[in-house]
Amino acid sequence: MGEINIPRDQQNALNAIDDNELDRLVDQAIREERLGDLNRLPLTSCGPYISKKLHYFEQALAKYREAKAPRKRAETGHTLQRAGSDLSFAVDAMKRRMEEEQKEGQVFYVDDQIVPPYRFDKRLSVRVSYRWRRTVDDEWTFGSITFVHDVDLRPDYTTPVPKRKPSAAKQEQDRQNELSQTWQHLMRGALYSVRDYFREGGDGDKIPDTFQATIDSYTRGLNNYSTQFWRQQP
Template identity: 45%
Template sequence: MSEINLPPEQQECIKAVDIDRLYKLVDQSLYNEEPSALRELCLEACGEYIAAQLRAFERALSVHAKAKSAKKRAGTETDVRRAGGALISSVQQMRERVETEEKEGHLFFVDDHVMQPFCSSNNLSVSISFRWRVKTSDPWVYGNAKFTHQYSPTPPYHSYPPKRKQSTADEVRKRETEVYREWDHLRRLALHSVKDFFKQGGSGDDIPAQFNAKPGSCGGGLNNHSLRFWG
């Protein structure tokens, strides 16, 4: 599962979009009242964010094409233009992200493909692999950091006992789901923590080989500061 890095094929699709052409095709789609002209840009392959904005634009176009009265069409045309602007903006934002990731990738890379654990123990851990260098002429240095967390589930406040007692199998599945959800939270926090450290100019030499999560003050769970291993 990709978390902090855009897949290479997605990056190439985003870079291939001609922004000027996109502007023209959005206007053409409004004029034709249907979005087929946009297909040449392969926006669906540019990732979920852009694809979602494309679907929103298509829905707005569909509503506009069905509108009859002048008053209604004026309103739906405004919605189409707004959705088209959001679509163009999403491509521009993702283009900037690609440029940033490529620039950062010359000096560091955090591998966000982390294997899901097979056990459901409350002793959670995530290992993050990375590489870095000070200058582009330097050889890569590879490292690994292990982040651990003792999961202590607490019953929600104002909870009511179930009307019917759960079976043992249902209880096991529920517990496994809760443990995995907490592990996935740990995974995402660990990835962002390591990447943020590098983005702020940190050295891979200063990343600890192992770091125990700092429990939050409310309930002892994980929060955005739990895996901040630097001052």
């Protein structure tokens, strides 16, 4: 799945599933104690969320099938029923999300296909591209905003000092790992901020070309508000 958008192939798989048929096949699988015709539905192509719920249902089905004692059958049967309901709910939730995305896509779209840099430096940046229009009758306007964050790499004195000083290569590897995690945080925050801005009716013409991410006064790092470019800056 994309970071904020459901990929086209997953949308096609979701559209191929009839909700009533799904419920019927889940009930049938529980009665027959095997997946059976439920395998015909493209559930594994609907993304990791639904795939995970299907896996849980399969596990619950296996435990129910293996149970022999009445008490164990009752316990595993209850778990199986809940897993089946969770699977149906997951499909319904993803369909509703897809419908919401398609409705929003008539007036804005945020591109979430962002490739990380090969190597990270302490000055991180993420460029988010988008298109928007005020009404479906207007022409599309294309734009982008670049989020910038200068990582504070000063040592954290609250963590214990290693007994042996790591090699220069190990230090650089640790540095790259830390910067990579911070970049991922910046990237996700940037995407969700632009999407939420448009969801709340924000004017695309007022989005700045660049934005210096704000930092948490306590951690010196990013927080949930760091990329909200429309907030009043201190």
